[in-house]
Amino acid sequence: MAYEIVVVGASTGGLRALRVLLSGLPAEFFLPMVIVQHRGKHMETGLCEFLAHSSRLPVGEPEDKEPVLPGHAYLAPRDYHLLIQSRSFALSTESPVGFARPSIDVLFESAADEYRKRAIGVILTGANHDGARGLAAIKAQGGLTLVEDPVTAVCREMPDAAINLTRVDWILPLQEMAAGLYRLSINPGQYES
Amino acid sequence: MSTVATEVNDLEDIEISLLLDGLYRAYGFDFREYSRASIKRRILDLMHGENLATVSAFQDRVLHDAACLNRFLLGLSVHATAMFRDPSFYLTFRKKVVPLLRTYPTVQIWVAGCSTGEEVYSLAILLQEERLYGRCRIYATDISQAVLRKARDGIFPLAAMRDYTNNYHQAGGANEFSDYYTAQYDSVIFSSALKSNVVFSEHNLATDGSFNEFQVILCRNVMIYFNKDLQARVHHLLYDSLSMFGVFGLGNKESLKFTPRAAFYEHLNDKDKLYRKVM
Numbered sequence: 106m107a108y109e110i111v112v113v114g115a116s117t118g119g120l121r122a123l124r125v126l127l128s129g130l131p132a133e134f135f136l137p138m139v140i141v142q143h144r145g146k147h148m149e150t151g152l153c154e155f156l157a158h159s160s161r162l163p164v165g166e167p168e169d170k171e172p173v174l175p176g177h178a179y180l181a182p183r184d185y186h187l188l189i190q191s192r193s194f195a196l197s198t199e200s201p202v203g204f205a206r207p208s209i210d211v212l213f214e215s216a217a218d219e220y221r222k223r224a225i226g227v228i229l230t231g232a233n234h235d236g237a238r239g240l241a242a243i244k245a246q247g248g249l250t251l252v253e254d255p256v257t258a259v260c261r262e263m264p265d266a267a268i269n270l271t272r273v274d275w276i277l278p279l280q281e282m283a284a285g286l287y288r289l290s291i292n293p294g295q296y297e298s
Numbered sequence: 299m300s301t302v303a304t305e306v307n308d309l310e311d312i313e314i315s316l317l318l319d320g321l322y323r324a325y326g327f328d329f330r331e332y333s334r335a336s337i338k339r340r341i342l343d344l345m346h347g348e349n350l351a352t353v354s355a356f357q358d359r360v361l362h363d364a365a366c367l368n369r370f371l372l373g374l375s376v377h378a379t380a381m382f383r384d385p386s387f388y389l390t391f392r393k394k395v396v397p398l399l400r401t402y403p404t405v406q407i408w409v410a411g412c413s414t415g416e417e418v419y420s421l422a423i424l425l426q427e428e429r430l431y432g433r434c435r436i437y438a439t440d441i442s443q444a445v446l447r448k449a450r451d452g453i454f455p456l457a458a459m460r461d462y463t464n465n466y467h468q469a470g471g472a473n474e475f476s477d478y479y480t481a482q483y484d485s486v487i488f489s490s491a492l493k494s495n496v497v498f499s500e501h502n503l504a505t506d507g508s509f510n511e512f513q514v515i516l517c518r519n520v521m522i523y524f525n526k527d528l529q530a531r532v533h534h535l536l537y538d539s540l541s542m543f544g545v546f547g548l549g550n551k552e553s554l555k556f557t558p559r560a561a562f563y564e565h566l567n568d569k570d571k572l573y574r575k576v577m
């Protein structure tokens with residue numbers, strides 16, 4: 106059972122965490138990785154370039170109806186929800202969910218619907234509860250759920266919330282997340298419980 | 299075999315299709331080709347808001363209870379908008395499009411999916427400052443009567459004016475923004491001169507045809523809620539309604555790249571979603 110996508114949610118402390126995660130992935134990592142990082146309304150530019158700098162995968166902010174391509178990392182644009190529909194991105198400006206736009210739950214729930222058990226969801230550091238419901242949706246569809254070990258997280262609320270709501274498959278220290286994802290991408294059976 | 303959760307999910311998708319079919323057949327509102335992922339979210343949110351547990355129960359209420367139908371229609375569409383939304387779009391419009399428009403004796407403009415009108419008033423202000431407004435006629439259309447009524451009124455919340463004033467200046471506006479409106483309690487009303495050349499009317503991009511030929515068409519942040527097929531059809535409709543060398547504007551995160559009409563336009567600059575019809 107091969108995975109087709111990795112969705113990642115991060116909030117407070119996420120910049121550093123995402124940099125660790127992306128820089129740990131080899132250039133031949135072929136799953137698309139779609140990232141929601143919460144950011145303030147006025148923190149407009151630079152995040153994409155910042156992440157691209159430490160990533161061997163190309164990093165971009167998708168436009169509406171852009172196809173989801175293997176071997177690419179995508180960052181949800183500021184002030185839009187990012188969803189996936191028919192293997193393409195769909196953007197939306199509907200109301201923030203739990204004060205967040207982009208919302209991790211919105212991305213994860215659409216990925217769960219679209220990819221079913223072929224989705225991997227990853228929750229990293231954050232000081233709120235976004236992503237917990239979305240990760241539960243991925244689990245309910247038979248997808249794989251990974252959470253950053255709350256002990257290594259800059260803010261443990263988000264990992265804790267995800268772990269409380271779902272019997273997650275793996276709780277990994279941040280430093281091991283990239284290697285774990287890479288192994289899963291080439292050998293999907295590896296972590297099957 | 300699939301898990302129970304998967305079955306519930308499939309069932310829900312079937313129920314959503316039935317609900318949208320019913321809505322279309324009973325009342326003619328056609329949301330069947332809207333982007334599924336986001337419309338599903340909104341339907342489930344509205345359903346929970348009505349304290350109902352299944353989409354089928356929701357369908358029952360939507361089809362039989364007129365008040366619920368209205369709530370449903372209002373909640374189903376995303377109406378979010380702002381004045382001078384994406385200021386650099388308007389700045390580029392001022393610098394690159396205005397000079398083109400000066401060469402026409404009259405300019406027909408279509409703002410498709412105008413929502414509550416913020417975009418239309420922004421455009422009117424810009425055209426007035428460039429001394430072009432007199433020769434322009436703006437057709438502002440939307441599928442929803444409710445938002446068109448608000449657009450006609452031109453009354454917006456006072457609290458939004460700080461952001462809008464910033465946007466206005468970033469968009470190249472050089473006047474006092476407050477000269478364009480009068481504040482009353484917690485609202486402002488925009489000068490009625492701004493709408494003297496505007497016609498607000500109902501038009502459904504999914505089902506209605508072309509009604510004029512335009513030198514400018516803006517259809518921003520509307521087609522992101524459509525699926526690819528509907529989006530392609532609407533792109534054809536807008537292309538057919540635009541005169542040769544006419545200007546076409548999309549929302550910031552929309553792109554012509556993934557549509558069948560891409561080759562027929564050229565980009566006015568690299569950054570903003572402003573195009574010119576060249577074929």
Ligand SMILES: C[S@@+](CC[C@H](N)C(=O)[O-])C[C@H]1O[C@@H](n2cnc3c(N)ncnc32)[C@H](O)[C@@H]1O
Pocket residue numbers: 198375376377378379380383410411412413414417439440441442445501502503504505517518519520549
């Ligand atoms: C998010 S608003 C965009 C408003 C404005 N153009 C802007 O960019 O700020 C989308 C609008 O499209 C309208 N709309 C949705 N479906 C439509 C259709 N089939 N035909 C015309 N308008 C439609 C909605 O009613 C809503 O007011």
